[in-house]
Amino acid sequence: MKQTKQIIDQPLLEVMLDRLCQQLLENHTPFDNTVLLGLQPRGIHLADRIKARLEEITGHNVPLGYLDTTFHRDDFRRRSTPLAASTTKVPFLIEEKKVILIDDVLYTGRTVRAAMDAMITFGRPTTVELLVLVNRKYARHLPVEADYVGRAVNTLDTQRIEVQWKEKGEEDGVWLSNK
């Protein structure tokens, strides 16, 4: 029987978003050479929220792009059907920029590896950092760690983390369930 448990609710999510933005401000103010890249499909909602908050606080435009990793994945031919790509929209060059990759969940690290591969087709950044809402600990296949983490959780391989966003018509929050 499928069991689902909410591990982050809407008020806590707001607090976490504020904290993540404060950490970014500490390291990147005045944000004149920093860009955000939200990873498709679900990291873009987190990236949208972060951009909006940063702009509210700094009063400056913070460039944001959406990056799809489909064509750069290493499991392209291991799936029963091909992955459908989402839109990549990076309306700026990232040459010599400080890039913050943003995703909802860090799990095996393969998406982040593919994202770094996809990202450098838009130029060579000075530094790349990773921000995630949920870090699934002890689940990595590749040596990838996040610089900014909303919440670290211990999970089993048989469990699933789902982040929901009101932008998608869902209730804001994070849920843990059995696959």
Next chain:
Amino acid sequence: MNALRSKHLLGIKDLSSEEIQLIFQTADSFKEVINRPIKKVPSLRDITIANVFFENSTRTRLSFELAEKRLSADVVNFSSSGSSVKKGETLLDTVNNILAMKVDMVVMRHASPGAPHFLAKHIDANVVNAGDGTHEHPTQALLDTYSIYSKYGSVEGKKVAIIGDILHSRVALSNIFALKKLGAEVMVCGPATLLPRYIKSLGVKVSLDVRETLEWCDIANVLRIQLERQQVKYFPSLREYSLYYGINLELLNSLSKPITIMHPGPINRGVELNSDVADSEHAIILEQVENGVAVRMAVLYLLASQHKD
């Protein structure tokens, strides 16, 4: 749907409208890729593709080669001129020799209709038909219909005219299949000698009058007069053809509405299209060329995804 049913692309006739839509959606993603500063993705990194061209081609072969390289495939090119085909080697022997070099996909152009179908029955690799005689040219039809979809947002309900040498054109046949499957209305127009007798059975309107056709359509796909395929004279002279079926700016400007002009190339300038039309804002001929690379990337990507690691 997010996979093609067949391991080959032999003709549009075998594709469903859902499969064509899937190719379009995938091409949308690749169109974004080929407009990046670095236009390459690693999707086909360990796939080897042979472009086997038994018949002359410039743009189709270049377009396929570019698509393959943009996907990071390894590419070998073969053309029959200067090869052992001239010494009497059979099609199957030639291709088997290429396959013995561990090729995963074959893109083939051949003068004989059905040659890629024959090949697909005898080899394990994916086969992509890059034009078989006067039969089909599926990737050209896909890029033509994709160009309409890109410009108008949909192909359904559009009135598309195919004008010129329908009899000798594989582009016309594949286009008719693709347009009908996507819900467009199709009219063919040309001299009666260049219209096949069966053409009405494909569910298209037929006209011998180019002005009437242009007034009817939203998009005119103008085909090249294929002099190299004509063993007998189908019309008295190129000058006469140009006079009755050639499209110039004066004719376009006299229509009651603006229409879009397409051409699969190469253009016989001054015969089927005047330069004042080919180079005008009415024409999307260069967009077709750009879309051709994206569509071929999509086809190769979707077929290669059937190779399991």
